[in-house]
Amino acid sequence: MQSIIKLLWLIPVLPLAAAGVGALLKRERRRASALLAIGAMTGSLVLSLAAFVATLPPADLPRAVCNFDWLDFGTASLQLGWLLDPLAAVMLVMVSFVSLLIFVYSTGYMASDENFTRFFCFMSLFAAAMLGILIANSLLLLFACWELVGLSSYLLIGFWYQKPAAAAAAKKAFITTRIGDIGLLIGMLWLYARAGTLVFYDRGHGCLEQSALSQLAGQTILGGMTISTAISLLIFCGAAGKSGQVPLHVWLPDAMEGPTPVSALIHAATMVAAGIYLVARVYPLMDGTAALEAVTWVGAITAVFAAAIAVAQNDIKRILAYSTVSQLGYMMMGLGVGGVAVGMFHLITHAFFKALLFLGAGSVIFGCHHEQDIRQMGGLRKLMPLTFAAYAIGMMALCGVPLAFSGFWSKDAILTAARQWSVSSVPFYLGMTGMFLTAFYMTRQMFYVFFGRSNPAARPAPESPAVMTIPLMVLAALAVLAGLLGTPAWPWFDAYLKGGPASVDFSKLVSGRQIAMTLLSATVIATAMAFGVRLYRATAAQAPRPADPLEAKLPFVFACLRRKLFFDEIYDATFVRLNRKFAQLANWMDHAIWGGLVALASKLAVALARRNSAFDERAFNARFDATCDGLKAGGKILTRWQSGQAQRYLRVIGLAFCALLLLMVWGCK
Numbered sequence: 001m002q003s004i005i006k007l008l009w010l011i012p013v014l015p016l017a018a019a020g021v022g023a024l025l026k027r028e029r030r031r032a033s034a035l036l037a038i039g040a041m042t043g044s045l046v047l048s049l050a051a052f053v054a055t056l057p058p059a060d061l062p063r064a065v066c067n068f069d070w071l072d073f074g075t076a077s078l079q080l081g082w083l084l085d086p087l088a089a090v091m092l093v094m095v096s097f098v099s100l101l102i103f104v105y106s107t108g109y110m111a112s113d114e115n116f117t118r119f120f121c122f123m124s125l126f127a128a129a130m131l132g133i134l135i136a137n138s139l140l141l142l143f144a145c146w147e148l149v150g151l152s153s154y155l156l157i158g159f160w161y162q163k164p165a166a167a168a169a170a171k172k173a174f175i176t177t178r179i180g181d182i183g184l185l186i187g188m189l190w191l192y193a194r195a196g197t198l199v200f201y202d203r204g205h206g207c208l209e210q211s212a213l214s215q216l217a218g219q220t221i222l223g224g225m226t227i228s229t230a231i232s233l234l235i236f237c238g239a240a241g242k243s244g245q246v247p248l249h250v251w252l253p254d255a256m257e258g259p260t261p262v263s264a265l266i267h268a269a270t271m272v273a274a275g276i277y278l279v280a281r282v283y284p285l286m287d288g289t290a291a292l293e294a295v296t297w298v299g300a301i302t303a304v305f306a307a308a309i310a311v312a313q314n315d316i317k318r319i320l321a322y323s324t325v326s327q328l329g330y331m332m333m334g335l336g337v338g339g340v341a342v343g344m345f346h347l348i349t350h351a352f353f354k355a356l357l358f359l360g361a362g363s364v365i366f367g368c369h370h371e372q373d374i375r376q377m378g379g380l381r382k383l384m385p386l387t388f389a390a391y392a393i394g395m396m397a398l399c400g401v402p403l404a405f406s407g408f409w410s411k412d413a414i415l416t417a418a419r420q421w422s423v424s425s426v427p428f429y430l431g432m433t434g435m436f437l438t439a440f441y442m443t444r445q446m447f448y449v450f451f452g453r454s455n456p457a458a459r460p461a462p463e464s465p466a467v468m469t470i471p472l473m474v475l476a477a478l479a480v481l482a483g484l485l486g487t488p489a490w491p492w493f494d495a496y497l498k499g500g501p502a503s504v505d506f507s508k509l510v511s512g513r514q515i516a517m518t519l520l521s522a523t524v525i526a527t528a529m530a531f532g533v534r535l536y537r538a539t540a541a542q543a544p545r546p547a548d549p550l551e552a553k554l555p556f557v558f559a560c561l562r563r564k565l566f567f568d569e570i571y572d573a574t575f576v577r578l579n580r581k582f583a584q585l586a587n588w589m590d591h592a593i594w595g596g597l598v599a600l601a602s603k604l605a606v607a608l609a610r611r612n613s614a615f616d617e618r619a620f621n622a623r624f625d626a627t628c629d630g631l632k633a634g635g636k637i638l639t640r641w642q643s644g645q646a647q648r649y650l651r652v653i654g655l656a657f658c659a660l661l662l663l664m665v666w667g668c669k
Helices: 010-024 030-055 086-109 116-135 139-157 164-195 210-217 227-242 251-257 260-268 271-281 291-310 316-337 340-367 385-399 406-419 426-450 466-486 492-498 506-510 512-540 549-553 555-562 564-640 646-668
Strands: 064-073 076-084
Touching (some): 086 116, 086 271, 086 340, 116 271, 139 227, 164 251, 210 227, 227 271, 260 316, 260 340, 271 316, 291 316, 291 564, 340 406, 340 492, 426 512, 506 512, 549 555
16 A cells, blocks of 8 residues: 555546646647547546555555645644545545546547537546545645536536526536535634644544544533534535535536536536545544534435425436435435445445436437437437436436345445434435435436337437447446445445455345345335336327326426425525625625715815915925025026136136235235
8 A cells, every 4th residue: 555655646637637738739639638538537547446456455554644744834834645545445446437437428429519629628627626635635635626626517517608507507506615615614724723734644643533533522612512513514514515415405406507428427426426525534523423413414304305306307417416416415314324334335336327327318318419308308218229228227226226226235224324323213214205206206207208209309319329328338237236345245345444354144135124124115116116107107108298297286396396496596585685785785885985985085185285285386385496596596696706717717816816915915014
């Protein structure tokens, strides 16, 4: 591990260098920009795999760090550094691998875009920033990469900036996540003030090591809250903003205005995963505090809230976006009730099947000539068989269909931990409700898109090219196989994060608790799917499509869900309106009050200047001029004695000499 830690910095630097070089390429150098980005990401993947192998048990060290002084001020110094441990290693492999597949897919999806070169420049910057977050051993370095992720998302969500909706979505994402980042920044400053360092691990002196944690846990603030709890809640604000948790979720669905590969990268491997990773990274600070309860409740509410809204959406990407918000809620809940391994295992499996779903949606959109309304699709099962097969696997993994798909095992671990949570059983029931809604809205989407009659107006094309379908096949395989790393029979992922060997015990698969949870999950999912089939099978078979049957049965509820429970309207009527009014007040004060005071001060200054000018002219200048005139007249007289004629000077000297002799003679008498 000590050998690879010296090269770890290259993992984010390679795509960062690709972004820098790509920014200098001409628009016509399309092939060069794509090869540069894909080559750099391949290099990052190779190094990530080497780092991953170095952390496999029995590893020589639980973690390796490389710290260095970055800034000296007075007697203190500010350190930065990077680290390698199992948590960072597995995330590096996942992010670099999924990003590489998305990059390859993008060469086909974005082939006709005139800004192809700029796209790969931004994508490389996005991947580099996320990889920088993963290796950071300092909260300061993590925050710098964190903000680069925000910048990259702004550039990519608004990539088609000529579309007003894309420009507005980019600004919305950037501003909303900055709200959470304010909490993260305050928490970071507070942590530095109390712990004296922002380095995570530093030979016993890091802010996540026992000496600092004991110090933070032993100090309280108003209300008896410990310092560690308060700082954890502030850090969680930043994580909630990046990971789209309620109430800072509103930016994530609108981010679908960017190209579909951007959506896949955001939802599977980069931006939204950053918030979950941050909570997992600072978990020692949160462990044992009330902050974990807040993480659990926010996650459980988000899981149900977003899944309910997805039921009434018609944009294929927006449905998947709300699905991501819901699954991120499950991850937060898993971190709160089960720990790092439970939450992060669902993040890993979700990365594969959500990337699969978004790239599959991109294949559908590509084939339907950029149509995104599922009501305008249909019958694509026969026209796009590879896309359909891959999408069906991703759909079942997302729903958590038992045993065969990775989503079941990772979601099962979360629900099992939630069922055993000592604080409350409500998150467990919220999680089961979210599972029911997920299976229902994905069944609805499948029937609208792949079954029934095709819409002649959509003019669906044949199957997407191989450069787009091969990544789908790879991700489909991982959506199935990734779950094998975390089954109760072989909990390899949990043991790997803890640094120990994983034991194999197949009897756990047939334990009473496991059988009961499997049957319960199967019942909930089957019921939801059957309900979806009953509602939408007949609707999908008709052309043109009639009104949504759920809308016909529950028009008010459906309308509220379609309008996203009016969160945007509420924010617009409260915070946005208040901010607008405050801006108008500030503008009025600037013009009417401060501008008036400045104008009054300027008039007083001008009047005083005029009075001073008159006094100066009449008093000082007049006397000064008279004095000058007198000196000038005297000077003129004196100039007569200095004509420059030597004869006159000799004559004067001679007369003076004669006068002096006369005085002397006169004096002698």
